[in-house]
Amino acid sequence: MLKYKAPLTIALFLLCLVSGTGSAFAQGKVKDLFKVKSPKIDYVRPDTTILIKYEEFPEDDSDAGKSIFFNPKKQLSIVSEDTSELDLGEQHIVEVSEEVLIDSTWIKIAGYYAIWDTRNINPYRMDGRQLKDTVDITLYDPRAKRDYKMPLEKTPVTSRFGHRGYRWHYGTDIDLNTGDSIYAAFDGVVRINKWDGGGYGNYIVLRHYNGLETLYGHMSRTIAETGQFVKAGEVIGLGGSTGRSSGPHLHYEVRYQGNPLDPELMYDFPDYLLKGQSFVITSALFNYYNKSKSSSSGSRKASYHKVRSGDTLSGIAKRYGVSVSQITKLNGISARTTLKVGRSLRIK
Incomplete structure (x- = not known):
């Protein structure tokens, strides 16, 4: 066997000289050419988040009717405008793998949002009256390039948040003409783009960085799609009078963890601006529910x-x-x- 070793060594040496690696061979650094291992390829399983909890709660005929979290469920009459009923939302089994571009960084929607429900306005099951902490919300921050925009170019209020006859109105109605542009109030992602014939008509729900959600109802046409990231001031739809509406207007809601807030607490609609750069949320803001419950208890049974x-x-x-x-x-x-x-x- 030894008599074949020298010729093989000479052959390898000549090969190295031709390929320019003679010096490496001379220094004993050339690996065995017949034992080179192929690179290892690791398989990475895609990251997805699954919400596995599923519960059913009583539902009304419209999204507006089942958009409030409270119990017990109260029957409300159908009237010419949108309405909201005291009820729990619903959370479905979902698997989210799509991504959105936020601040030039791709992140998982499911990672950014603990609950991502594209069907139900209020899947959170949080009673605002039980809020223990004071939450300071930053509405806009120019230094972080997070601005705000009024939902319409003109904001004449036609109906306010509060008691309306024998029911409760959970938003602010702003006058408009059919076809007027409707703008995203803050940066965020479209969580819901849906039709609700018995209430909001064509409507969109946006979830924002600051923890708030805004709802835009009665649009003649929606433009932004579910899962789309939009900047404040971007057109998300056109004004109209769809759903339960007596005429063209925007039904505008502001919510925290599914709980509606009076928009006029943070907006000065006549002056077309926010009242401040931040807004403080406490449980006291949701005490209106006690009045809402008593006002709906005498609702008519027939519509x-x-x-x-x-x-x-x-x-x-x-x-x-x-x-x-x-x-x-x-x-x-x-x-x-x-x-x-x-x-x-x-x-x-």
Whole structure:
């Protein structure tokens, strides 16, 4: 065996001279050419977050009707405007793997947001009256390039947050013309883009850096898509009068952990600005629920629609988020009945 070792060594030496590695060979640094290992490739499993808790709670016919977290559930009458009912939200099993670009850094939506529900306005199950801490919210920060924008170019208020007749109104209504641009109030991500025929119509919910969420209802058209990152002032939809609405306007809500806040506590709508750079949230801001509960306890049990020219049963049913069969049964008519203008049809 030894007589073959010298020729093999000479052959390797000549090969190294040709390839320019003779000096390395001379120094004994050349590895065995027949034992070079291929690089190791590690498989990295994609990172996803799964919310596995699932519970069911009583639901009303519209998203507006089931957008409040409180119990017990109270029946509210259908009226010409949007409404909200005291109820719990719902959290579904979801798997989120998409990413969003925030401050030039790609991060997982599920990692940035503990709960990401694209169907329910309030999946948080947090009663604001039980809030133990004082939460100081930064509304905008020019140094961090986080600005704010009023939701409309003009902000004449037509209906305020609070008691409205026999029910509670959980937002501020701002007058507009159909087709007017609606803007994102702060930087954030679109959590919900949905149709609610019995309440908000075409609406969007944005979740923001500062922990707040804003809701924009009755739009004629939504533009921003679910999961899209938007900057303050970016157009997210166009004004309209969809859903339960008596005329073109924007129904604007501000929420913290699903709990509606009176927008006029932080906005000066006539002067078209925020009242300050920060806003303090305490449990006292949600004590209105006690009044809301008492005002809704005397709600009427029946709701009616007065037939107008051009109305059809299918159109009325779609407007109020109910079925045609429910309307025909409540009024003792058939689906082929000719509707007379001025007649009052019971909806619920």
